[in-house]
Amino acid sequence: MTDLSNRKPETGAFFSRDRLWHPPGLTPGYKTSVLRSPQKALLSLDGTVSEITGPVFGHSILGELDNDLIHNFAKSGESAIGERIIVHGRVLDERARPVAGALLEFWQANAGGRYRHKKESYLAPLDPNFGGCGRTITDADGYYAFRTIKPGPYPWPNGVNDWRPAHIHFSVFGHGFAQRLITQMYFEGDPMIWKCPIVQTIPDKAAIEQLVAALDWGNTIPMDARAYKFDIVLRGRRSTLFENRMEGN
Amino acid sequence: MVQPLGYLKESASQTAGPYVHIGLTPNFSGIDGVYESDLGAIMVTDKTLGRRITITGRVLDGTGTPLKDALLEIWQADAAGLYNSPSELRGSADPNFSGWGRSATDGVTGEYRFETIKPGRVPFKDGRLMAPHISVWIVARGINLGLNTRLYFGDEEAANAEDPVLARIEHRVRVPTLVAMADGDTYRFDIHLQGDKETVFFDI
Numbered sequence: 547m548t549d550l551s552n553r554k555p556e557t558g559a560f561f562s563r564d565r566l567w568h569p570p571g572l573t574p575g576y577k578t579s580v581l582r583s584p585q586k587a588l589l590s591l592d593g594t595v596s597e598i599t600g601p602v603f604g605h606s607i608l609g610e611l612d613n614d615l616i617h618n619f620a621k622s623g624e625s626a627i628g629e630r631i632i633v634h635g636r637v638l639d640e641r642a643r644p645v646a647g648a649l650l651e652f653w654q655a656n657a658g659g660r661y662r663h664k665k666e667s668y669l670a671p672l673d674p675n676f677g678g679c680g681r682t683i684t685d686a687d688g689y690y691a692f693r694t695i696k697p698g699p700y701p702w703p704n705g706v707n708d709w710r711p712a713h714i715h716f717s718v719f720g721h722g723f724a725q726r727l728i729t730q731m732y733f734e735g736d737p738m739i740w741k742c743p744i745v746q747t748i749p750d751k752a753a754i755e756q757l758v759a760a761l762d763w764g765n766t767i768p769m770d771a772r773a774y775k776f777d778i779v780l781r782g783r784r785s786t787l788f789e790n791r792m793e794g795n
Numbered sequence: 796m797v798q799p800l801g802y803l804k805e806s807a808s809q810t811a812g813p814y815v816h817i818g819l820t821p822n823f824s825g826i827d828g829v830y831e832s833d834l835g836a837i838m839v840t841d842k843t844l845g846r847r848i849t850i851t852g853r854v855l856d857g858t859g860t861p862l863k864d865a866l867l868e869i870w871q872a873d874a875a876g877l878y879n880s881p882s883e884l885r886g887s888a889d890p891n892f893s894g895w896g897r898s899a900t901d902g903v904t905g906e907y908r909f910e911t912i913k914p915g916r917v918p919f920k921d922g923r924l925m926a927p928h929i930s931v932w933i934v935a936r937g938i939n940l941g942l943n944t945r946l947y948f949g950d951e952e953a954a955n956a957e958d959p960v961l962a963r964i965e966h967r968v969r970v971p972t973l974v975a976m977a978d979g980d981t982y983r984f985d986i987h988l989q990g991d992k993e994t995v996f997f998d999i
Contacts, residue, residue, distance in 0.1 A: 664824075
């Protein structure tokens with residue numbers, strides 16, 4: 547179906563952000579937030595041209611292996627160790643319209659739960675063939691896909707015995723700077739999701755469940771890789787029909 | 796009963812975590828060879844129009860300790876006050892300036908740095924001109940939802956005095972938290988997450 551409205555320039559301001567749905571800044575169960583969370587009220591600002599505009603990333607920035615974490619750091623002929631998976635889905639806005647041309651960047655630990663980072667101290671080994679980063683851009687239907695290995699869970703210094711559930715970090719650009727979002731994807735059926743202090747920063751169970759990717763048997767490739775479906779929703783944009791804009795704006 | 800609106804909910808934010816640089820600035824974090832260069836690392840070329848400036852500073856926590864694992868992005872108009880975006884209807888921006896940059900804070904000093912150009916003025920919703928400013932977005936371990944603020948310029952006193960956004964800050968003592976101090980072509984902009992000097996953050 548052709549969505550003609552998508553062809554008009556988008557100039558509406560964004561739906562206000564539901565800050566009771568997102569995690570609050572101060573979440574003492576996640577200790578690092580205590581000294582890093584603003585304590586004063588935010589200044590509310592309905593979108594000006596500075597917030598409703600945003601950068602555009604063309605497909606030309608992408609390399610052939612950018613959406614293949616199994617191979618994009620591996621030596622020629624080798625591949626990363628771990629459970630081979632495909633992560634795919636759509637980027638939509640709150641009006642359920644596809645967000646085309648959205649840049650997605652993702653990063654994750656290796657199959658043993660170890661990040662390739664100099665400050666990482668977990669004793670699990672590095673995989674010489676796994677870097678842990680990838681990126682892609684959604685197509686006209688808001689669709690994206692990438693190939694990777696399922697990351698392992700890992701312990702982290704917060705409580706004495708806190709572990710992160712397996713997860714993939716996502717950074718998302720929509721069409722306006724006010725849509726900028728970072729979130730994490732979890733895996734269906736992982737009991738550790740419900741023990742994690744970072745997951746628990748989100749007050750609403752439904753909001754957490756929206757971050758859990760479903761095992762997608764239909765798109766699983768026999769003898770190759772299981773698929774997980776993960777849709778991402780960015781802020782919606784008001785219709786511009788009745789926006790009160792003065793000359794020159 | 797009423798008709799359902801059919802809206803979806805925005806995906807909830809989660810912290811960028813301690814390893815955000817793996818994903819967003821992999822070359823900076825030592826993961827070479829996956830991408831040619833880190834996105835947003837270079838904003839200005841020889842062809843970009845406008846006055847070259849440097850913006851630098853730190854992000855400080857509630858004890859005044861600089862964050863060494865933060866990541867900042869900026870978004871700004873070109874020298875003529877136009878955004879390089881399809882949603883910009885007032886004209887075509889400088890094709891040699893995307894207006895977007897990304898910088899990790901240094902792992903030792905906590906300093907971030909952008910080499911960019913001074914933006915022109917853009918209008919507020921009612922048509923009045925806003926003072927030159929740059930939109931800033933900050934993420935890090937311990938920040939559950941990315942923080943939005945604005946950088947204004949310390950050598951734009953007259954424009955800042957009539958800026959409709961700055962004018963809305965009730966506690967005038969907080970206005971200077973949004974104003975970068977000028978030292979020639981370098982502007983220093985420290986971001987305080989908490990405390991007496993807590994930066995004004997926006998719900999945009």
